[in-house]
Amino acid sequence: LPVGERLERRIIDGEAKGLEADLDQAMADGTSALDIINVHLLEGMKIVGERFGAGEMQLPFVLQSAEVMKTAVAYLEPHMDKTDASAGKGRIVLATVRGDVHDIGKNLVDIILTNNGYEVVNLGIKQPITDIIAAAERHNADVIGMSGLLVKSTVVMKENLLELNQRGFAGRWPVLLGGAALTRAYVEDDLASLFDGTVRYARDAFEGLALMEPLVK
Numbered sequence: 329l330p331v332g333e334r335l336e337r338r339i340i341d342g343e344a345k346g347l348e349a350d351l352d353q354a355m356a357d358g359t360s361a362l363d364i365i366n367v368h369l370l371e372g373m374k375i376v377g378e379r380f381g382a383g384e385m386q387l388p389f390v391l392q393s394a395e396v397m398k399t400a401v402a403y404l405e406p407h408m409d410k411t412d413a414s415a416g417k418g419r420i421v422l423a424t425v426r427g428d429v430h431d432i433g434k435n436l437v438d439i440i441l442t443n444n445g446y447e448v449v450n451l452g453i454k455q456p457i458t459d460i461i462a463a464a465e466r467h468n469a470d471v472i473g474m475s476g477l478l479v480k481s482t483v484v485m486k487e488n489l490l491e492l493n494q495r496g497f498a499g500r501w502p503v504l505l506g507g508a509a510l511t512r513a514y515v516e517d518d519l520a521s522l523f524d525g526t527v528r529y530a531r532d533a534f535e536g537l538a539l540m541e542p543l544v545k
């Protein structure tokens with residue numbers, strides 16, 4: 329198999345042995361670290377999600393795939409292009425919302441923003457809004473970023489925005505939302521109409537990056 333397909337298979341099969349050699353080879357062949365993630369690794373993850381959703385793959389195997397994904401991203405991270413990290417372009421508090429453990433996408437957002445001059449305070453998974461607000465205050469954040477992949481997380485995000493309204497914080501922090509269960513219409517129509525501040529949807533980490541500048545202002 330060509331190395332790209334091999335990497336895709338490694339994600340699907342959860343096979344980490346020889347992973348680093350394949351990553352090295354893909355880079356030596358001229359594929360950038362980001363393209364390896366976006367083209368090959370995420371394609372593998374997409375197939376994992378489809379199989380899991382169809383009941384063809386059991387949870388422990390999905391977990392193994394996620395571990396291989398994380399190992400690969402950590403290995404590739406130092407090879408990614410970086411702009412001046414001290415650029416001070418703005419600060420985001422980033423979290424996976426309450427009840428949700430999915431963090432691969434959130435951590436990709438962290439890497440992409442950090443590599444492009446933003447300061448990211450990554451709170452981790454299952455974060456209640458009270459903790460997100462406390463961190464945003466403590467770190468004097470410019471933006472709050474929330475990630476969530478479960479359908480129920482879309483409801484949690486809505487509750488979180490209402491909490492920001494209620495506590496008078498809507499005008500203080502613009503909110504960036506992302507994750508597979510969200511849609512642009514849900515965020516930019518439904519949620520935007522009930523939130524007293526600015527809320528935007530990012531389909532992927534790069535859209536998140538593009539949105540940071542207007543959100544930080």
Ligand code: B1M
Pocket residue numbers: 370373374376377378380381382387390391394422427428429430431432433434436437472473474475476477478479480504505506507508509530531532533534536
């Ligand atoms: Co879970 N899981 N999972 N899972 N899992 C999904 C989300 C699911 C769609 C799979 C399926 O059924 N087809 C399904 C949700 C269904 C639903 O809600 N209707 C599901 C389920 C059901 C579950 C459990 C409930 C299973 C169970 O226990 N029975 C459980 C949840 C536990 C919980 O959260 N309380 C569970 C557990 C797990 C694992 C632990 C095994 C593992 C996660 C490991 C980890 O993250 N550390 C896992 C995985 C790996 C997946 C799938 C297969 C892959 C997710 C992923 O990492 N994708 C997933 C299938 C899918 O998404 N279609 C699935 C790659 C990642 C890069 O994409 O996170 O979408 P994503 O991020 C993207 C964009 O969304 C965006 O940028 C990224 C790309 O650039 N983005 C942002 C994300 N956040 C952003 C924030 C931003 C901006 C952009 O700004 C703030």
